[in-house]
Amino acid sequence: MYLWLLKGNLIQKLLVFERKILRGIFGPTKENQTWRTKNNEELDKLINHENTVNYIRAQRLSWFGYIQRMPEARADKEIFKWNPLTTRPRGRPKYRWEDIILQDLGQMKIKSWLTCVQDRAKWKDVVEKAKTSN
Numbered sequence: 001m002y003l004w005l006l007k008g009n010l011i012q013k014l015l016v017f018e019r020k021i022l023r024g025i026f027g028p029t030k031e032n033q034t035w036r037t038k039n040n041e042e043l044d045k046l047i048n049h050e051n052t053v054n055y056i057r058a059q060r061l062s063w064f065g066y067i068q069r070m071p072e073a074r075a076d077k078e079i080f081k082w083n084p085l086t087t088r089p090r091g092r093p094k095y096r097w098e099d100i101i102l103q104d105l106g107q108m109k110i111k112s113w114l115t116c117v118q119d120r121a122k123w124k125d126v127v128e129k130a131k132t133s134n
Helices: 008-026 040-046 049-069 075-081 097-107 120-132
Strands: 029-031 034-036
Touching: 008 040, 049 075, 049 097, 049 120
Parallel strands: none
Antiparallel strands: 029 034
């Protein structure tokens, strides 16, 4: 199981790479008998980044629900619940995956997620809501 957080600079690098690929996919634009590459605004009209962020949030919540419903004896669940015995470095604590999940649930104003996550139909509604919320 590989999980990582996307920090601001990594998100920016991924967006630059994505635009580079999209320029290749959509090709140049012909204007006044000359060809030019599409600018960022034109690419943003073609692909909406809010949908991408919401999709990532929904996938995160879906995986979180899957882990929460697992039996306690499963290795994946034990790794998720594991607490290292070392101390953390000084300074602001790094965000954990679970912190980001709880932040997403707070933004969506979902208070009783512990009971909601056990019911697959309700949790599926939460995941669908994450796809459309801002």
